[in-house]
Amino acid sequence: xxxxxxxxxxxxxxxxxxxxxxxxxxxxxxxxxxxxxxxxxxxxxxxxxxxxxxxxxxxxxxxxxxxxxxxxxxxxxxxxxxxxxxxxxxxxxxxxxxxxxxxxxxxxxxxxxxxxxxxxxxxxxxxxxxxxxxxxxxxxxxxxxxxxxxxxxxxxxxxxxxxxxxxxxxxxxxxxxxxxxxxxxxxxxxxxxxxxxxxxxxxxxxxxxxxxxxxxxxxxxxxxxxxxxxxxxxxxxxxxxxxxxxxxxxxxxxxxxxxxxxxxxxxxxxxxxxxxxxxxxxxxxxxxxxxxxxxxxxxxxxxxxxxxxxxxxxxxxxxxxxxxxxxxxxxxxxxxxxxxxxxxxxxxxxxxxxxxxxxxxxxxxxxxxxxxxxxxxxxxxxxxxxxxxxxxxxxxxxxxxxxxxxxxxxxxxxxxxxxxxxxxxxxxxxxxxxxxxxxxxxxxxxxxxxxxxxxxxxxxxxxxxxxxxxxxxxxxxxxxxxxxx
Amino acid sequence: xxxxxxxxxxxxxxxxxxxxxxxxxxxxxxxxxxxxxxxxxxxxxxxxxxxxxxxxxxxxxxxxxxxxxxxxxxxxxxxxxxxxxxxxxxxxxxx
Numbered sequence: 396x397x398x399x400x401x402x403x404x405x406x407x408x409x410x411x412x413x414x415x416x417x418x419x420x421x422x423x424x425x426x427x428x429x430x431x432x433x434x435x436x437x438x439x440x441x442x443x444x445x446x447x448x449x450x451x452x453x454x455x456x457x458x459x460x461x462x463x464x465x466x467x468x469x470x471x472x473x474x475x476x477x478x479x480x481x482x483x484x485x486x487x488x489x490x491x492x493x494x495x496x497x498x499x500x501x502x503x504x505x506x507x508x509x510x511x512x513x514x515x516x517x518x519x520x521x522x523x524x525x526x527x528x529x530x531x532x533x534x535x536x537x538x539x540x541x542x543x544x545x546x547x548x549x550x551x552x553x554x555x556x557x558x559x560x561x562x563x564x565x566x567x568x569x570x571x572x573x574x575x576x577x578x579x580x581x582x583x584x585x586x587x588x589x590x591x592x593x594x595x596x597x598x599x600x601x602x603x604x605x606x607x608x609x610x611x612x613x614x615x616x617x618x619x620x621x622x623x624x625x626x627x628x629x630x631x632x633x634x635x636x637x638x639x640x641x642x643x644x645x646x647x648x649x650x651x652x653x654x655x656x657x658x659x660x661x662x663x664x665x666x667x668x669x670x671x672x673x674x675x676x677x678x679x680x681x682x683x684x685x686x687x688x689x690x691x692x693x694x695x696x697x698x699x700x701x702x703x704x705x706x707x708x709x710x711x712x713x714x715x716x717x718x719x720x721x722x723x724x725x726x727x728x729x730x731x732x733x734x735x736x737x738x739x740x741x742x743x744x745x746x747x748x749x750x751x752x753x754x755x756x757x758x759x760x761x762x763x764x765x766x767x768x769x770x771x772x773x774x775x776x777x778x779x780x781x782x783x784x785x786x787x788x789x790x791x792x793x794x795x796x797x798x799x800x801x802x803x804x805x806x807x808x809x810x811x812x813x814x815x816x817x818x819x820x821x822x823x824x825x826x827x828x829x830x831x832x833x834x835x836x837x838x839x840x841x842x843x844x845x846x847x848x849x850x851x852x853x854x855x856x857x858x859x860x861x862x863x864x865x866x867x868x869x870x871x872x873x874x875x876x877x878x879x880x
Numbered sequence: 881x882x883x884x885x886x887x888x889x890x891x892x893x894x895x896x897x898x899x900x901x902x903x904x905x906x907x908x909x910x911x912x913x914x915x916x917x918x919x920x921x922x923x924x925x926x927x928x929x930x931x932x933x934x935x936x937x938x939x940x941x942x943x944x945x946x947x948x949x950x951x952x953x954x955x956x957x958x959x960x961x962x963x964x965x966x967x968x969x970x971x972x973x974x975x
Contacts, residue, residue, distance in 0.1 A: 496955040589935035603934055632941035633934070701920050712895060719896070721968050726961035733973045734896075742898040750897055754911055757895040758883070768918065773931030775924050780932060813913055829935025854936065 398423035399559040400877065403468050403616040406562065410457055410467055417450040417457070417467025420562070421511055424469045428513065428560045431880045434541055437555035439474045439532045441514040442481055449511040456509055464619050466509035471561035473552045474515035475522055476607065477596040478502050481512075485598045486520040486530040486548075489718050489725045489744030499596020500628045501565060501607055508623050513561050517551030520746045521715065522572055522600045524548050525818040528809055529748040536805070537580060538878035539844055543802035546576030549610070553580040556610045557845075557878060563620055564610040569600050570703050571797075571822025573608045574834035578797035578847025581836045581878075583611045583864070587621065588855050589829035590635035593628030601710035602633075604703075604826040614835065614865040618642035621857060637855055645862040651685035653863070656790035660696035661821055667800040670846050673838040674796045677848040677867065681794060684870045686863075691789055693782040696824060698775050703823045704816055705759050705772035711749075712756030718744060751812060780828040783853075792863045793851040796821050797834045801844040821849065831857050833864050836873055843876075882915040883908060 398406065398420045409415045425443060432438065446469065453467035477483050477495035479502075484490045498506065505512070519529040527535045527550025535550045537543040538558040545554040549566030553576035556564050566573040568586035577584025585608045592607045599605060609620035622643065627636040657678060662671070682688050720726035720740030727743050730736030745753070759768035786793060799820060808815045825832040830851055837848040848867070852860045883891075888908045892899055899907060953966050962969040 493959055496951045496958065590938070629943065633936070633938060635936060635938070695924070698921060698924060701918050704914065705918060705921075716896075720961060721970055722956075723959035724961070730971055732971050736971050737896045738898045741896050745897075750899075751907065751910060751914075753895045753897065754888070754891055754907060755914060758887075758891045758911070758915075761891065761894060770931050771921050771926060772918075773933060774926035774929040775921055777929050777932035778924065778926070780935075812910055813917055816914075827935075 397427070397559070399427040399562070401562070402612045403465065403562055403619050406468060407464055410462065417453040417511060418447065420467060421446050421450040421469055421513070424513055424561060427558070431558050432560065434536060434880055435538055435554050435558050435560070436533055436535050437471070437516055437551040437558065437560050438514040439484055439486070439517050439551070440482060442512055445481065446511050446513050453509045453511060463508050465505065465623055467511060468563065469511040469513045469561050470505060471513055471516050471552055471555045471564040472502065473518055473549050473564070473566045475518060475567050475598045476502055476565060477598070478512070478515065481515065483515065483598070484532065486518040486532060487745065487749070488531045491531070491725065493723055495596070497596065500593035500630060501624050502596065504623055516549070516555055516564060519548035519550070520749050521598070521711070522548040522567060522569055523711070523748050523752055525571070525575060525815055526808065527551060528805065529746055531746060534805060537802045538880055539581065540802065541880070542804060543844065544579070544805055546579035546802065548572040550576045552610050553577055553582055553584065556580070556582045556612060558880060563612070563616055565607060566610055567597055567605055567607050568826065569604045569707060570826050571819045573610065574797050574822050574832055574847070574849060575819065577610055577834040579802040579845065581845025583614055583617050583833065583835055585609055585617050585621065585833040585860070586825060586831060587625065587857055588831045590633055591831070591855065591857065592624050593626070593631040593634045595628055595630040599714040601707040602714060603710060604707060606826070614861060614868045615643065615646055617833070617864070618646055618861050625857070640858050642858060642861050645858040646865040648862050649685065650681070650863050650866045653686040653792065654790040655681050655686045655688050655863070656691035656786055656793045657688060658693045658696065658786070658793060658795055659690050660693050661795045665799060666796060669840040670796055670798065670800060673846040674848050677837040677871065678794055680867055680871045681863070684866045689790060691786045691793065693786060693824065695775060695779045695782050699779060699823045699827060700816055700820055702772045702775045702779065702827060703819070704755065705768045706776065708752040708756035709759045709769050710756070712753045712760065715749070715753055748812070776827050779824055783824070783828045783830060787853045791852070792859060795849045795851065797847040797849040801840050801846060825851055830854055831860050833860050835864050835868055837871065838873060839876070882912050
């Protein structure tokens with residue numbers, strides 16, 4: 396068995412018992428990267444030298460008994476989290492040469508935990524996309540079928556975990572950017588509650604929605620990753636000073652006597668029959684595990700895409716105003732005065748999707764339109780959140796599809812932005828309401844593409860979320876296939 | 881049409897973006913498609929609903945006014961596209 400195919404908890408046991416070393420694990424990961432990276436392209440930047448330095452240090456720490464749960468484990472980082480000394484591009488030409496002068500809080504926590512960084516993963520430019528096709532650095536391919544997209548925007552993190560080019564990874568989720576690629580690549584992906592994980596050093600897309608979370612090969616690893624990254628950070632004033640439990644304690648608890656809600660609005664026309672079948676089988680598994688399934692209603696679901704595509708671009712248009720060619724990032728040399736320099740730097744530095752969203756956001760916030768778009772969307776957002784509050788009075792957790800279809804073909808939706816936006820229909824509400832959500836593999840289509848099922852719980856109930864995800868994973872016994880690349 | 885070509889030019893200026901003629905054409909069409917889709921929001925009665933601006937209710941996050949370490953001028957300037965001494969240099973602002 397190649398070490399790169401194993402989980403964090405399997406490798407940790409081996410490291411503790413002296414059966415392997417972090418250097419050996421890191422070698423195995425880089426051997427795998429060497430073999431498949433040309434085809435998959437999960438990474439924008441590989442940091443092999445750094446990784447081996449960290450691995451050697453981790454081995455020394457393990458030997459002297461100073462190892463923790465992530466010591467010596469190769470974790471890939473989405474290229475949206477700032478890494479001091481390693482360039483951080485956000486998938487954009489405008490940050491092509493940006494070397495952050497500081498670490499994001501998650502990266503600092505991983506360094507302190509003794510993790511190993513194999514590299515920075517590919518993503519849609521500024522996390523705007525559902526397919527990783529808008530990256531300035533080229534597309535990523537789905538390890539299960541190289542003609543398909545891996546999902547997005549954290550497509551490189553998802554494909555790196557699925558293809559064993561790392562052991563686990565970090566992504567960010569603004570409207571589904573962790574859960575959707577996790578589902579399409581057959582791995583576990585969690586978006587924590589807004590405020591659970593510090594956003595300090597996460598390059599901002601939509602600040603009221605962005606949240607960092609893990610990708611992993613199973614639910615137990617997800618809990619281990621959450622233990623490492625959750626918690627209040629004085630450097631992020633929106634992080635919440637709430638107690639962080641040991642998430643691994645929830646894994647074996649089971650869901651007997653739970654009530655699990657199925658939102659009737661999520662079973663719409665247009666959902667792929669094979670996805671529908673897989674999710675219905677997952678509902679059966681949850682029932683077999685001892686939970687009662689009830690129908691619930693989230694009556695404002697049909698508005699979530701419209702709400703999101705007003706609020707997220709509005710916040711983005713403001714956040715991305717900082718890229719002006721003055722302090723860092725790309726500067727056009729052609730502008731004769733300051734205004735020309737701004738316009739030419741931004742126009743050459745951003746790709747089409749980013750420009751489209753800046754335009755929508757600028758228009759939504761502009762004089763005379765604010766009430767019709769931003770205010771209206773924020774009011775409907777309040778109603779969407781109320782739907783969830785109401786639902787969680789009736790049930791412990793919600794079960795739903797993650798995506799309406801399995802992975803689609805490369806290029807298929809690039810000319811129709813609205814069709815691309817509708818990919819996020821089942822993941823967006825969770826960000827708008829601020830609640831946590833997880834995608835867990837629940838089967839394969841006939842052609843061998845993975846399908847995921849989504850669980851949702853109330854604010855700060857990641858423990859319960861992992862509890863139902865672990866119970867599902869245990870009872871479903873989904874065949875663990877590996878992609879042939 | 882929600883947005884005319886002139887509107888697109890106006891918004892582009894606000895956003896500090898330039899578009900070529902054929903891009904203006906494409907963006908006008910695509911932005912109109914998207915904005916027409918947003919009309920679905922008008923179906924919702926939101927009278928009296930307080931707009932939601934944060935996912936989690938938080939009060940102001942205050943801290944003591946203490947001087948802490950900062951990154952430092954030299955380190956920040958390493959990413960500057962153009963610099964002079966301890967400053968960022970930009971093209972001429974005033975005539």
